[in-house]
Amino acid sequence: MRLTKAFNRSLWVFHLNTGSCNGCDIEIVATLTPRYDPERFGIKLVGSPKHADVLLVSGPVTRAMADRARRVYEQMADPKVVMGIGSCMSGGVFYDSYNLVGPLEEHIPVDVFVPGCPPRPEAIIDGVVKAIAKLERLEGEGK
Amino acid sequence: MLDAYTLQTGTGFWDPVVWIVVFLVAFLIALAIWLLGEKEYPRDTQAVKPFLSGNVEPEKADVHMRAGNLYWGFTEAMKGYYSRLVPLHTGVLNDYVLWFLGVMALVFVIVGVAA
Numbered sequence: 001m002r003l004t005k006a007f008n009r010s011l012w013v014f015h016l017n018t019g020s021c022n023g024c025d026i027e028i029v030a031t032l033t034p035r036y037d038p039e040r041f042g043i044k045l046v047g048s049p050k051h052a053d054v055l056l057v058s059g060p061v062t063r064a065m066a067d068r069a070r071r072v073y074e075q076m077a078d079p080k081v082v083m084g085i086g087s088c089m090s091g092g093v094f095y096d097s098y099n100l101v102g103p104l105e106e107h108i109p110v111d112v113f114v115p116g117c118p119p120r121p122e123a124i125i126d127g128v129v130k131a132i133a134k135l136e137r138l139e140g141e142g143k
Numbered sequence: 144m145l146d147a148y149t150l151q152t153g154t155g156f157w158d159p160v161v162w163i164v165v166f167l168v169a170f171l172i173a174l175a176i177w178l179l180g181e182k183e184y185p186r187d188t189q190a191v192k193p194f195l196s197g198n199v200e201p202e203k204a205d206v207h208m209r210a211g212n213l214y215w216g217f218t219e220a221m222k223g224y225y226s227r228l229v230p231l232h233t234g235v236l237n238d239y240v241l242w243f244l245g246v247m248a249l250v251f252v253i254v255g256v257a258a
Contacts, residue, residue, distance in 0.1 A: 016197070049194055068196075068197030071189050071197050071199070072194070074185075074188045074190055075189045075190055075192065075194055077190070
Protein backbone atom coordinates (compact mmCIF):
# COMPACT_ATOMS: atom_id res chain seq x y z
CA MET A 1 0.00 0.00 0.00
CA ARG A 2 1.36 3.42 -0.89
CA LEU A 3 1.53 5.49 2.24
CA THR A 4 1.05 9.22 2.34
CA LYS A 5 4.10 11.47 2.54
CA ALA A 6 3.33 12.08 6.21
CA PHE A 7 4.87 8.66 6.89
CA ASN A 8 8.03 9.23 4.89
CA ARG A 9 10.19 10.19 7.82
CA SER A 10 8.87 7.47 10.10
CA LEU A 11 11.75 5.11 9.48
CA TRP A 12 11.18 1.67 10.87
CA VAL A 13 14.39 -0.20 11.43
CA PHE A 14 15.10 -3.89 11.60
CA HIS A 15 18.30 -4.74 13.45
CA LEU A 16 20.28 -7.79 12.33
CA ASN A 17 23.35 -8.97 14.18
CA THR A 18 25.56 -10.91 11.78
CA GLY A 19 28.32 -11.62 14.28
CA SER A 20 28.74 -8.47 16.35
CA CYS A 21 30.45 -8.50 19.75
CA ASN A 22 27.32 -6.66 21.04
CA GLY A 23 29.24 -3.39 21.41
CA CYS A 24 27.31 -1.83 18.51
CA ASP A 25 24.09 -3.42 19.69
CA ILE A 26 24.46 -1.70 23.06
CA GLU A 27 25.05 1.61 21.30
CA ILE A 28 21.91 1.04 19.21
CA VAL A 29 19.97 0.55 22.44
CA ALA A 30 21.65 3.66 23.85
CA THR A 31 20.46 5.55 20.77
CA LEU A 32 16.89 4.56 21.58
CA THR A 33 17.04 5.92 25.14
CA PRO A 34 15.24 9.14 26.15
CA ARG A 35 18.55 11.01 25.97
CA TYR A 36 18.41 10.87 22.15
CA ASP A 37 14.78 9.76 21.70
CA PRO A 38 14.69 9.10 17.94
CA GLU A 39 11.13 7.82 18.30
CA ARG A 40 9.89 11.42 18.40
CA PHE A 41 10.82 11.43 14.68
CA GLY A 42 9.02 8.12 14.11
CA ILE A 43 12.28 6.15 14.05
CA LYS A 44 12.00 2.87 15.91
CA LEU A 45 13.08 -0.76 15.87
CA VAL A 46 10.60 -3.32 14.58
CA GLY A 47 10.53 -7.08 14.95
CA SER A 48 10.19 -8.08 11.31
CA PRO A 49 12.04 -7.06 8.13
CA LYS A 50 8.70 -7.09 6.36
CA HIS A 51 7.72 -3.97 8.34
CA ALA A 52 11.05 -2.18 8.02
CA ASP A 53 12.46 0.53 5.75
CA VAL A 54 16.01 0.17 7.02
CA LEU A 55 18.09 -2.93 7.61
CA LEU A 56 20.58 -2.14 10.36
CA VAL A 57 23.39 -4.67 10.30
CA SER A 58 25.94 -4.87 13.08
CA GLY A 59 29.11 -6.91 13.13
CA PRO A 60 31.22 -8.77 10.59
CA VAL A 61 29.49 -11.37 8.42
CA THR A 62 30.06 -14.82 9.84
CA ARG A 63 29.77 -17.94 7.73
CA ALA A 64 26.51 -18.93 9.43
CA MET A 65 24.88 -15.53 8.99
CA ALA A 66 25.70 -14.66 5.35
CA ASP A 67 22.84 -16.67 3.91
CA ARG A 68 20.45 -15.43 6.58
CA ALA A 69 21.42 -11.80 5.95
CA ARG A 70 20.65 -12.21 2.24
CA ARG A 71 17.33 -13.83 3.04
CA VAL A 72 16.31 -11.09 5.50
CA TYR A 73 17.32 -8.42 2.94
CA GLU A 74 15.13 -10.04 0.28
CA GLN A 75 12.21 -10.18 2.68
CA MET A 76 12.13 -6.38 3.06
CA ALA A 77 9.71 -4.45 0.89
CA ASP A 78 10.98 -1.76 -1.49
CA PRO A 79 12.13 0.96 -1.15
CA LYS A 80 14.73 -0.05 1.42
CA VAL A 81 18.18 0.92 2.56
CA VAL A 82 20.88 -0.99 4.39
CA MET A 83 22.96 0.55 7.17
CA GLY A 84 26.15 -1.16 8.26
CA ILE A 85 27.35 -0.36 11.76
CA GLY A 86 30.78 -0.84 13.26
CA SER A 87 34.33 -0.91 12.02
CA CYS A 88 34.28 -4.69 11.71
CA MET A 89 31.61 -4.41 9.02
CA SER A 90 34.41 -4.85 6.51
CA GLY A 91 36.12 -7.43 8.67
CA GLY A 92 38.13 -4.96 10.71
CA VAL A 93 40.65 -6.63 12.93
CA PHE A 94 38.97 -9.96 12.18
CA TYR A 95 39.32 -9.60 8.40
CA ASP A 96 41.31 -12.84 8.01
CA SER A 97 39.24 -14.91 10.44
CA TYR A 98 38.46 -18.41 9.24
CA ASN A 99 34.84 -17.90 10.19
CA LEU A 100 34.15 -14.68 8.24
CA VAL A 101 33.00 -14.60 4.65
CA GLY A 102 34.05 -11.17 3.48
CA PRO A 103 32.64 -7.68 3.92
CA LEU A 104 28.88 -7.15 4.14
CA GLU A 105 28.69 -5.44 0.73
CA GLU A 106 29.76 -8.68 -0.92
CA HIS A 107 26.47 -10.20 0.23
CA ILE A 108 23.92 -7.38 0.18
CA PRO A 109 24.09 -3.81 -1.18
CA VAL A 110 25.01 -1.40 1.63
CA ASP A 111 23.91 2.23 1.40
CA VAL A 112 25.26 3.76 4.62
CA PHE A 113 28.33 2.84 6.63
CA VAL A 114 28.69 4.02 10.23
CA PRO A 115 32.27 3.31 11.32
CA GLY A 116 33.37 3.11 14.95
CA CYS A 117 34.13 0.44 17.48
CA PRO A 118 31.47 0.98 18.56
CA PRO A 119 30.08 4.14 16.96
CA ARG A 120 28.52 6.67 19.32
CA PRO A 121 24.75 7.22 19.19
CA GLU A 122 25.32 10.58 17.47
CA ALA A 123 27.09 8.74 14.65
CA ILE A 124 24.26 6.23 14.35
CA ILE A 125 21.70 9.07 14.18
CA ASP A 126 23.83 10.73 11.50
CA GLY A 127 23.71 7.46 9.56
CA VAL A 128 19.93 7.36 9.91
CA VAL A 129 19.69 10.89 8.50
CA LYS A 130 21.74 9.75 5.50
CA ALA A 131 19.41 6.73 5.17
CA ILE A 132 16.40 9.07 5.10
CA ALA A 133 18.02 11.08 2.30
CA LYS A 134 18.70 7.89 0.36
CA LEU A 135 15.12 6.64 0.82
CA GLU A 136 13.70 9.96 -0.35
CA ARG A 137 15.92 9.74 -3.44
CA LEU A 138 14.74 6.17 -4.13
CA GLU A 139 11.10 7.18 -3.74
CA GLY A 140 11.71 10.12 -6.09
CA GLU A 141 13.00 7.63 -8.65
CA GLY A 142 9.85 5.57 -8.16
CA LYS A 143 11.66 2.53 -6.74
CA MET B 144 -37.14 -6.93 3.02
CA LEU B 145 -39.46 -8.74 0.62
CA ASP B 146 -42.43 -10.31 2.32
CA ALA B 147 -42.38 -13.27 -0.06
CA TYR B 148 -38.89 -14.24 1.10
CA THR B 149 -39.17 -13.28 4.75
CA LEU B 150 -39.68 -15.96 7.34
CA GLN B 151 -41.30 -14.64 10.53
CA THR B 152 -40.23 -16.79 13.45
CA GLY B 153 -42.15 -15.01 16.16
CA THR B 154 -38.96 -13.83 17.86
CA GLY B 155 -37.37 -12.38 14.73
CA PHE B 156 -37.14 -12.93 11.02
CA TRP B 157 -34.95 -14.62 8.42
CA ASP B 158 -34.52 -12.98 5.05
CA PRO B 159 -31.99 -14.37 2.54
CA VAL B 160 -32.10 -11.12 0.56
CA VAL B 161 -30.74 -9.23 3.58
CA TRP B 162 -27.89 -11.72 3.85
CA ILE B 163 -27.06 -11.45 0.15
CA VAL B 164 -26.89 -7.66 0.50
CA VAL B 165 -24.68 -7.96 3.62
CA PHE B 166 -22.27 -10.35 1.88
CA LEU B 167 -22.19 -8.14 -1.20
CA VAL B 168 -21.30 -5.05 0.86
CA ALA B 169 -18.62 -7.01 2.78
CA PHE B 170 -17.18 -8.28 -0.52
CA LEU B 171 -17.05 -4.76 -1.96
CA ILE B 172 -15.25 -3.45 1.16
CA ALA B 173 -12.76 -6.35 1.00
CA LEU B 174 -12.21 -5.74 -2.72
CA ALA B 175 -11.57 -2.03 -2.10
CA ILE B 176 -8.94 -2.87 0.57
CA TRP B 177 -7.35 -5.46 -1.73
CA LEU B 178 -7.18 -2.95 -4.60
CA LEU B 179 -5.29 -0.53 -2.33
CA GLY B 180 -2.52 -3.13 -1.96
CA GLU B 181 0.88 -2.99 -3.59
CA LYS B 182 0.71 -4.67 -7.00
CA GLU B 183 4.37 -4.57 -7.93
CA TYR B 184 6.51 -6.77 -5.75
CA PRO B 185 9.01 -9.54 -6.48
CA ARG B 186 6.99 -12.73 -6.45
CA ASP B 187 9.67 -15.38 -6.89
CA THR B 188 11.94 -14.30 -4.05
CA GLN B 189 12.06 -14.55 -0.27
CA ALA B 190 9.72 -11.53 -0.16
CA VAL B 191 6.75 -13.87 -0.28
CA LYS B 192 8.16 -16.28 2.32
CA PRO B 193 7.51 -15.95 6.06
CA PHE B 194 10.17 -14.36 8.26
CA LEU B 195 11.72 -17.03 10.46
CA SER B 196 14.68 -15.11 11.86
CA GLY B 197 16.40 -15.49 8.50
CA ASN B 198 16.17 -19.27 8.52
CA VAL B 199 14.94 -21.31 5.57
CA GLU B 200 11.28 -22.16 5.73
CA PRO B 201 11.15 -25.89 6.42
CA GLU B 202 8.95 -28.22 4.39
CA LYS B 203 5.48 -28.53 5.83
CA ALA B 204 5.92 -32.29 6.19
CA ASP B 205 9.02 -31.75 8.36
CA VAL B 206 7.29 -29.51 10.89
CA HIS B 207 3.88 -31.13 10.87
CA MET B 208 2.88 -32.15 14.36
CA ARG B 209 0.89 -35.36 14.39
CA ALA B 210 -1.88 -35.92 16.90
CA GLY B 211 0.26 -38.69 18.43
CA ASN B 212 2.81 -36.05 19.47
CA LEU B 213 0.26 -34.51 21.79
CA TYR B 214 0.17 -37.73 23.79
CA TRP B 215 3.93 -37.98 24.20
CA GLY B 216 3.90 -37.28 27.94
CA PHE B 217 1.01 -39.66 28.46
CA THR B 218 2.66 -42.58 26.65
CA GLU B 219 6.03 -41.80 28.24
CA ALA B 220 4.51 -41.90 31.74
CA MET B 221 2.76 -45.22 31.02
CA LYS B 222 5.67 -46.74 29.13
CA GLY B 223 5.61 -49.93 31.23
CA TYR B 224 1.97 -50.53 30.33
CA TYR B 225 2.32 -49.73 26.63
CA SER B 226 5.52 -51.76 26.18
CA ARG B 227 3.54 -54.88 27.15
CA LEU B 228 0.21 -54.01 25.56
CA VAL B 229 1.31 -52.78 22.13
CA PRO B 230 3.11 -56.03 21.09
CA LEU B 231 -0.13 -57.93 21.80
CA HIS B 232 -1.86 -55.93 19.06
CA THR B 233 -0.53 -57.94 16.15
CA GLY B 234 -3.26 -56.92 13.72
CA VAL B 235 -3.92 -60.61 12.99
CA LEU B 236 -7.60 -61.46 13.45
CA ASN B 237 -6.85 -65.04 14.52
CA ASP B 238 -4.88 -63.71 17.51
CA TYR B 239 -7.75 -61.50 18.59
CA VAL B 240 -10.26 -64.38 18.31
CA LEU B 241 -7.92 -66.55 20.39
CA TRP B 242 -7.71 -63.81 23.02
CA PHE B 243 -11.50 -63.53 22.97
CA LEU B 244 -11.99 -67.29 23.40
CA GLY B 245 -9.33 -67.46 26.12
CA VAL B 246 -10.86 -64.61 28.13
CA MET B 247 -14.36 -66.05 27.67
CA ALA B 248 -13.15 -69.44 28.91
CA LEU B 249 -11.54 -67.74 31.92
CA VAL B 250 -14.75 -65.85 32.67
CA PHE B 251 -16.79 -69.11 32.50
CA VAL B 252 -14.35 -70.80 34.83
CA ILE B 253 -14.48 -67.91 37.34
CA VAL B 254 -18.30 -67.70 37.14
CA GLY B 255 -18.56 -71.53 37.46
CA VAL B 256 -16.28 -71.59 40.51
CA ALA B 257 -18.15 -68.72 42.13
CA ALA B 258 -21.51 -70.38 41.50
